[in-house]
Amino acid sequence: MSANEPPHAARSALKQRALDRWKNEGGEISSVPTARRGEMSAGTGSRKKLIIFDLDGTLAESKAALDAEMAALLGTLLRQVKVAVISGGDWPQFKTQLLANLSPDANLKSLSLLPTCGTKFYQYDESGWKQLYADDFAREEKEKIIRSLQEAVGAEDFATDETWGEQIEDRGSQITFSALGQQAPLKQKEKWDPDFTRRKKIKAHLDELIPEFTVRLGGTTSVDVTKLGIDKAYGIKKLRDILGIELDEMLFAGDALFPGGNDYPVKEAGVVSIQVKNSEVTKRVIDTILACGDGIEHTASREEVAS
Numbered sequence: 001m002s003a004n005e006p007p008h009a010a011r012s013a014l015k016q017r018a019l020d021r022w023k024n025e026g027g028e029i030s031s032v033p034t035a036r037r038g039e040m041s042a043g044t045g046s047r048k049k050l051i052i053f054d055l056d057g058t059l060a061e062s063k064a065a066l067d068a069e070m071a072a073l074l075g076t077l078l079r080q081v082k083v084a085v086i087s088g089g090d091w092p093q094f095k096t097q098l099l100a101n102l103s104p105d106a107n108l109k110s111l112s113l114l115p116t117c118g119t120k121f122y123q124y125d126e127s128g129w130k131q132l133y134a135d136d137f138a139r140e141e142k143e144k145i146i147r148s149l150q151e152a153v154g155a156e157d158f159a160t161d162e163t164w165g166e167q168i169e170d171r172g173s174q175i176t177f178s179a180l181g182q183q184a185p186l187k188q189k190e191k192w193d194p195d196f197t198r199r200k201k202i203k204a205h206l207d208e209l210i211p212e213f214t215v216r217l218g219g220t221t222s223v224d225v226t227k228l229g230i231d232k233a234y235g236i237k238k239l240r241d242i243l244g245i246e247l248d249e250m251l252f253a254g255d256a257l258f259p260g261g262n263d264y265p266v267k268e269a270g271v272v273s274i275q276v277k278n279s280e281v282t283k284r285v286i287d288t289i290l291a292c293g294d295g296i297e298h299t300a301s302r303e304e305v306a307s
């Protein structure tokens with residue numbers, strides 16, 4: 001416990017206020033696979049050593065920069081616990097959305113970055129960010145995926161009046177289809193497929209055309225294709241192996257934890273997962289974690305949140 005940490009009673013009040021704010025914003029723990037009352041604070045293997053966030057829709061609006069409040073909250077969190085960010089987005093997106101907006105004195109050595117669902121892994125040392133590995137597609141695989149995407153989208157008659165930038169992006173280990181183009185304004189994107197109906201049809205078609213690959217829905221208008229079995233659970237297991245942190249010592253927050261969403265595999269893997277509606281809700285989640293002081297093991301149980 002640090003010298004400037006509030007005493008127990010004040011910390012409980014802070015925690016309660018943070019929980020109330022979070023609940024008011026619509027926060028919800030969607031998966032607490034093994035927790036029973038008291039278990040999460042009892043240190044029975046569930047002490048949280050790693051807090052993991054999705055990027056788009058969770059830490060920031062889709063493809064937008066982190067705002068100042070979120071950057072400050074993450075800076076504080078990085079001084080208390082290891083943090084990882086996992087996204088369908090590629091490394092350049094991590095740099096512009098996340099890294100460019102963190103404080104220059106942020107504790108980056110506690111941060112692990114997993115672009116394209118963890119098919120790439122970056123860590124920081126004194127000389128800068130280092131790529132630990134990248135699992136890229138072969139050329140023939142890319143060609144088949146792009147052909148299939150064009151066919152699936154064409155078949156669904158999702159012609160759009162206007163697009164902004166390329167619709168298909170080769171991210172090395174992931175091919176991403178962005179229905180309105182990669183530079184589309186958020187306002188337009190939010191209107192295009194708010195309930196995922198269109199993308200679920202594209203996915204169903206692709207699942208028939210390219211069953212040897214994994215297809216997931218992400219962002220606001222995106223469909224991501226990766227090698228079979230590569231999803232965020234793959235990245236989570238890489239975090240476990242590389243950082244030596246067990247799945248029950250992790251806590252994940254994401255905005256797409258429903259079946260078919262690109263955060264869902266994390267929940268399926270058994271990591272305690274918090275569904276957030278947007279980055280404002282994520283801020284309240286971080287508030288709550290911080291209000292628990294250095295006892296990340298005191299992370300709220302389902303009963304505390306529901307009561």
Ligand SMILES: [Mg+2]
Binds near residue numbers: 054057256
């Ligand atoms: Mg997301």
